[in-house]
Amino acid sequence: MKKLYTLPAVAILAAGIFAFQTAESSGKMESFKQSAHLQNNGGQASLTGAPGESDCTFCHTGSVLDGSSENQFALVDAGFNPVGAYIPGASYTATLQLGSNPDKKGFSSTTLENGGNSMAGSLTGMIIGGTQDFQNGAGTKDYVSHKNSSNTNAFTLWSWTWDAPASDVGPVTFYIASNVANDNDLKTGDEIYLSQHIINSSAGIEEVKNDVSTFTAGYNVEGNSVVINFMSMVADQMYFNLIDLNGKSVYSSDLAKSLIGNNKQTISLPSEIENGIYVVNFFVGNRAMSSNVMVQQ
Numbered sequence: 001m002k003k004l005y006t007l008p009a010v011a012i013l014a015a016g017i018f019a020f021q022t023a024e025s026s027g028k029m030e031s032f033k034q035s036a037h038l039q040n041n042g043g044q045a046s047l048t049g050a051p052g053e054s055d056c057t058f059c060h061t062g063s064v065l066d067g068s069s070e071n072q073f074a075l076v077d078a079g080f081n082p083v084g085a086y087i088p089g090a091s092y093t094a095t096l097q098l099g100s101n102p103d104k105k106g107f108s109s110t111t112l113e114n115g116g117n118s119m120a121g122s123l124t125g126m127i128i129g130g131t132q133d134f135q136n137g138a139g140t141k142d143y144v145s146h147k148n149s150s151n152t153n154a155f156t157l158w159s160w161t162w163d164a165p166a167s168d169v170g171p172v173t174f175y176i177a178s179n180v181a182n183d184n185d186l187k188t189g190d191e192i193y194l195s196q197h198i199i200n201s202s203a204g205i206e207e208v209k210n211d212v213s214t215f216t217a218g219y220n221v222e223g224n225s226v227v228i229n230f231m232s233m234v235a236d237q238m239y240f241n242l243i244d245l246n247g248k249s250v251y252s253s254d255l256a257k258s259l260i261g262n263n264k265q266t267i268s269l270p271s272e273i274e275n276g277i278y279v280v281n282f283f284v285g286n287r288a289m290s291s292n293v294m295v296q297q
Helices: 002-038
Strands: 061-066 071-076 091-098 104-113 122-125 131-135 142-146 158-163 172-181 188-201 216-220 225-232 237-243 249-257 261-268 276-284 287-295
Touching: 071 172, 071 188, 071 276, 071 287, 091 104, 091 172, 091 276, 104 122, 104 158, 122 142, 131 158, 216 287, 225 237, 225 276, 237 261, 249 261
Parallel strands: 061 188
Antiparallel strands: 071 091, 091 158, 104 142, 104 172, 122 131, 122 158, 131 142, 172 188, 216 225, 225 261, 237 249, 237 276, 276 287
């Protein structure tokens, strides 16, 4: 009789130990999953906020916000000049930086024909730009995203290549979903920013000549400076102003008087100015000239 009572007691004790070990193992597995998720390398398709797609809230619990200011996007040509219209078959560099530059961050993007769901051109990630390209399957849309090596605030500017469609398809839209993470070791409390950036077709755009066509501005990485060249018909006071994509002046300087004829000015920038696209506003007297530059220290 004692054996009849002893065996069930042992069985109950063993079951309890097994349940405890299972729960402990489950907790470790969940912790592992969350840890693996936090080290995510990007690469998930259909999370850009484009028509018919989800966004980062598919995995992250957080608010969906207007990203028109947070997602600072620019499309530049081979000379790093921002463009608002593409030439069919040409290659461009797309750049993205987040206005808040959080400790942890990520993004996903695709490019579609305006008003539709068809891929516009093709996207290729750049090693130096901290991005990767991928698809949702053979013959589907192209996507780009961050990588493990570029998801912290030490990496301020993502870039990738966009090859425009071989023929004119009209305006195209870059859809971007970014994640401003709170770095709490969980997938909760993040802020998801969605934005759309339309690039027009160059077809039908007429070139207009103006009196500032001789003005150029470029960035010199070796001296961390902006180099300006222009022609002046008068000797007048010069003024330099550097503006970020939010319209905020980040550096300005009063200069000497211009020379009559060809002029070259080199303006050294403070080291704390972050990498990114900026607008140079340059004045000779009341004559205003402007151009865009990409700072990459």
